[in-house]
Amino acid sequence: MTAEEPPILEQGVLSMPDEAWERLRRQAEVIGPLVARTAVTHVAADAAGELLGLSRRQVYVLIDRYRQGSGLLTDLAPGRSTGGRGVGRLPESAETMIRETIRKAYLKKQKPSLAAVHRDIVRECSARGLPAPARNTVARRVERLHPLMVARSREGAEGARPLQAAGGAVPEISAPLGQVQVDHTVVDVMIVDERDRSLIGRPYLTVAIDVFSRCLVGMVVTLEPPSAVSVGLCLAHTCSDKRPSLESLGVQADWPMSGKPQQLYVDNAAEFKSEALKRGCEQHGIRLNFRPHGRPHYGGVVERVIGTAMTMVHELPGTTFSNPVQRGSYDAEKMAALTLRELEKWLTLAVARYHGGIHSGLHQTPAMRWAEGVAGTAIPRVVTNPTAFLIDFLPVIRRTLTRTGFVIDHVHYFSNTLKPWIARRGQLGKFIIRRDPRDISRIWVLEPAGGAYVEVPYRTLSRPAVTLWEHRQAMERLRRHGRAQVDEQDLFRMIGQMRDIALTAQKNTRKTRRENERRGHLKVPSAAAVPEPPGMLPDADDSAMAVPFEDIEEW
Numbered sequence: 001m002t003a004e005e006p007p008i009l010e011q012g013v014l015s016m017p018d019e020a021w022e023r024l025r026r027q028a029e030v031i032g033p034l035v036a037r038t039a040v041t042h043v044a045a046d047a048a049g050e051l052l053g054l055s056r057r058q059v060y061v062l063i064d065r066y067r068q069g070s071g072l073l074t075d076l077a078p079g080r081s082t083g084g085r086g087v088g089r090l091p092e093s094a095e096t097m098i099r100e101t102i103r104k105a106y107l108k109k110q111k112p113s114l115a116a117v118h119r120d121i122v123r124e125c126s127a128r129g130l131p132a133p134a135r136n137t138v139a140r141r142v143e144r145l146h147p148l149m150v151a152r153s154r155e156g157a158e159g160a161r162p163l164q165a166a167g168g169a170v171p172e173i174s175a176p177l178g179q180v181q182v183d184h185t186v187v188d189v190m191i192v193d194e195r196d197r198s199l200i201g202r203p204y205l206t207v208a209i210d211v212f213s214r215c216l217v218g219m220v221v222t223l224e225p226p227s228a229v230s231v232g233l234c235l236a237h238t239c240s241d242k243r244p245s246l247e248s249l250g251v252q253a254d255w256p257m258s259g260k261p262q263q264l265y266v267d268n269a270a271e272f273k274s275e276a277l278k279r280g281c282e283q284h285g286i287r288l289n290f291r292p293h294g295r296p297h298y299g300g301v302v303e304r305v306i307g308t309a310m311t312m313v314h315e316l317p318g319t320t321f322s323n324p325v326q327r328g329s330y331d332a333e334k335m336a337a338l339t340l341r342e343l344e345k346w347l348t349l350a351v352a353r354y355h356g357g358i359h360s361g362l363h364q365t366p367a368m369r370w371a372e373g374v375a376g377t378a379i380p381r382v383v384t385n386p387t388a389f390l391i392d393f394l395p396v397i398r399r400t401l402t403r404t405g406f407v408i409d410h411v412h413y414f415s416n417t418l419k420p421w422i423a424r425r426g427q428l429g430k431f432i433i434r435r436d437p438r439d440i441s442r443i444w445v446l447e448p449a450g451g452a453y454v455e456v457p458y459r460t461l462s463r464p465a466v467t468l469w470e471h472r473q474a475m476e477r478l479r480r481h482g483r484a485q486v487d488e489q490d491l492f493r494m495i496g497q498m499r500d501i502a503l504t505a506q507k508n509t510r511k512t513r514r515e516n517e518r519r520g521h522l523k524v525p526s527a528a529a530v531p532e533p534p535g536m537l538p539d540a541d542d543s544a545m546a547v548p549f550e551d552i553e554e555w
Contacts, residue, residue, distance in 0.1 A: 008388045008444065008453040016074075016450075019096070025282055027052060027062060027076050032285070034059075035066045053095060073283050090137070094130045097121070098141055106142060107153035114139060176373040177380055179211040180261035182218075182234060184226040188310045190318040190336035191343055199333050202320065203340055205347075206234040209305050211265075213370040214359055215257045216305065216351050221344045224469065228274040229437055232393030235264070239284075239383040249345045253352035257370055259380025263287040280392035285381075312350060316343075391444050391453055394434040401425040405459055406433065406443070409471060410486050413443055414459035421448060437468035463492055470495055 016024075030048045034040045045059045052059070066075055090098075098121055106117045118135045125132040142150075173179045184206045191200050204226060208218035218238030220230055237245065242255040264286050281288040314321055318336030338346065355367040362369050374380065383389045399406050401421055405414030421428060432446040434453065441463070444453040474494040478486050 008385070008391055008455075016077075020077075021279070021282070024073050024076050028066075028073050028285065031059070031062045031066055031076070034063055073285060090131060090133060093128075094125060094133065097124055097128065097130065098133060098138065102138070102141060107150065109154060109156065111154045114142065117142075173211045175377045176210055176212050176215075176257075176370055177217070177259050177261045179263045179265050180208050180217060180238065181211060181265045182206065182208045182231065183267065183306060184230070185306045185310065187221070187313060187343070188320050189313045189316050189338065189343065190320060190332050191338050191340050192318075192336050194339045194341065199336050200340075203343065204230070205306070206230045207306060208234050208238045208261075210257065210261075210370070212373055213257070213366050214305070214362060215355055215366045215370045217257045217259075217261075219347065219351065221340065221347065223340065224438075227437075228277055228393070228395060231266075231277060232280070232390055235280075235393060236383070236386050236390040239381075239389060240386040241382055246348065249341070249348060251345055251348050251352075253349060254367075255348070255352060255355075257355075258382050260284055260383065261286055263289055265289050265291065267291045274395070276393050276396055283392055284389070316346070388453075390436075391434050394436055394444075397433040397435055397443075398430040399433055400430050401428060406431070406445070406456065408433070408435070408440075408443065409475075410488055410491050411440065411471070412459035412488055413456045415454070415456045417454045418445075418456065435468075439465050440468050440471060441465035460488070463488075464495070466492075466495055470498065474498060 030051050034044060034048060037044075040060070040063060042056060045056045045063075048054075049056055049059045054062075062076055101121050101124060102117065105112060105120050106114075115135070118133075118138045121138060122132045124130075184204060187203050187205050189202065191203055192198055193200055200223070204222050204224065206218075206220045206222070206226060207216055209215070210217045218234045220234045220237060222230055222233075224230065239258065239260045241258055246253060246255060262285075264281060266288070268290050278288060313319055316338065318332050318338060320332045355370075356365055358364065359366055359369075397408060399408060401418065402425070403422060405412055405418055407413075428448050431448070434444040434446075442455050442457045445456050446453055471491070474491055475486065477498070478490060478494055
């Protein structure tokens with residue numbers, strides 16, 4: 001990090017205790033709808049106060065704080081008043097104990113009575129020296145619980161079904177970014193490397209689609225199998241202004257569809273259930289919802305678009321088609337011609353054309369639908385610092401600080417920023433660290449006070465930037481050679497040898513060519529011509545459905 005670059009702020013996404021985070025999340029659920037109103041009546045404020053156990057004045061303070069913030073959950077975090085007219089008369093410790101007892105004792109399939117739960121609460125209060133609530137007080141707390149949550153906990157999924165919307169139709173989305181669906185697939189086309197156009201293999205595509213307009217709002221093409229990082233990269237692309245990425249690709253096209261989704265809709269794959277993704281979404285006001293089991297039509301929008309895109313790439317040289325019957329005698333490996341960057345550029349142009357074509361389900365273009373929707377609602381919340389946004393979704397590592405900095409997987413990291421903390425490292429415990437697996441030459445370390453992330457590079461700056469994938473391959477080779485004790489010099493020497501072999505081999509295998517291309521983002525790629533997309537993408541409501549994706553790689 002240079003002297004001019006400020007640290008990236010961190011406002012408690014991971015450092016905040018679970019209880020405090022849950023309180024903020026609940027406040028955001030209640031306060032959020034009020035913030036959008038021009039005026040909030042006393043009746044509405046009192047109703048919100050009743051739900052949150054706050055006074056009318058405190059509700060207005062939270063509303064004002066949220067309006068002045070930047071749309072983050074932690075905008076509500078600064079100190080709250082604990083007194084005032086209208087606030088609950090029980091201390092917070094008693095309220096916390098009541099909520100916990102209701103969750104553990106009342107929300108059970110044994111369905112204990114309210115009287116039994118009240119007795120448990122009174123007994124626990126007596127043991128802790130807290131004032132015991134009246135039975136009516138406990139009854140009011142139970143009445144505030146969401147009926148669907150109560151039915152699901154006490155009656156099971158079938159018992160809760162009558163309280164849910166009918167399963168035959170996906171809930172209606174009435175505005176842009178009201179719901180964004182994300183999914184992955186393997187692209188049905190072989191690609192080649194940029195150096196000598198030798199075959200590499202098939203890349204992976206992660207896409208995000210706005211259900212309201214059917215616009216593609218985010219897209220990532222990688223050689224790495226889907227992981228929490230590819231989800232974070234796709235979200236960062238979704239929420240950020242796309243003009244810089246279009247310029248880096250050399251694409252002259254319009255792609256104005258950007259902004260934070262209100263709801264992110266995903267399937268139940270492992271990469272969608274990481275701690276970083278959950279808290280990152282909550283921090284940025286994005287509701288993370290999972291596709292109901294046994295209801296495939298709930299994810300049909302994104303799957304149809306992926307299916308349509310795969311139909312489109314079947315016209316590219318090197319396509320593998322969807323199955324051997326379609327492929328016939330076509331030799332995909334021999335005909336492969338596009339590099340990863342060229343494919344990404346081609347797909348970007350295809351997206352622009354798709355947005356300008358009439359969608360049969362909408363009876364207008366997706367771009368027009370988006371423009372109409374944005375004109376009738378608030379301006380989408382666009383991320384101004386994509387790096388800071390992405391950090392909230394990167395994998396988390398916890399390490400203690402040593403006299404020489406941090407050591408992660410035999411690699412040392414150090415910067416002068418760490419010096420004030422080294423002297424008192426014994427009292428600081430483990431630090432929260434974020435690392436981008438695509439480039440482990442630097443890490444982001446959360447300050448002890450939890451206020452900001454600071455970038456910390458390799459301790460030896462002459463080391464080359466490498467991917468986590470390269471690092472693991474080198475570690476595996478060293479262990480195969482009997483090196484039980486591995487130091488950093490051995491590690492980078494092995495990585496250098498691996499790269500030399502890959503670069504100097506007379507006849508690269510597909511695996512080594514894939515190794516070269518995987519680290520292509522660590523250097524400036526060469527410019528190359530991209531074939532024109534061969535026509536308008538078909539309507540996204542075609543029957544072409546993507547095959548469910550199973551190959552998941554965990555970082």
